[in-house]
Amino acid sequence: MYTTVWCGYCRAAKQLLERQSLSYEEISVDDDPDFRRRMQELSGRHTVPQIFIDGESVGGYQELARLIGDCGLAAADATPTSV
Numbered sequence: 001m002y003t004t005v006w007c008g009y010c011r012a013a014k015q016l017l018e019r020q021s022l023s024y025e026e027i028s029v030d031d032d033p034d035f036r037r038r039m040q041e042l043s044g045r046h047t048v049p050q051i052f053i054d055g056e057s058v059g060g061y062q063e064l065a066r067l068i069g070d071c072g073l074a075a076a077d078a079t080p081t082s083v
Contacts, residue, residue, distance in 0.1 A: 001013060001014070001017075001024050001026055001027065001049050001050070001051045001052070002027050002028075002029050002035075002042070002048055002049060002050040002051075003026055003027070003028055003048055003049050004028065004029055004030050004035075004048050005028070005030055006030075007048050009048075009049055009060060009061040009062075010048055010049040010061075013049045013051060013060070013061045013064055014026070016061070016064060016065060016068065017064075020068060024051075029048065035048070042057070043059075044057070045057075045059070045060070047060060049061060049064075051063070051064050
């Protein structure tokens with residue numbers, strides 16, 4: 001998951017994964033001044049978080065929450081509280 005420290009949806013995505021006991025690798029792009037171009041190249045989007053599963057782009061927080069819900073995991077509290 002590509003993140004920045006100032007991104008509320010990044011924090012929410014990490015919290016959601018942690019609540020589901022799902023492991024993830026965080027790649028901070030805070031020190032990458034060209035991160036928007038990099039995100040566009042990797043996922044076709046220019047925002048963070050950008051989440052990948054097995055090399056495939058999932059999207060951002062909302063897509064992750066939807067995917068977790070679709071997979072039947074308990075995502076009732078998937079709405080971020082501090083975005």
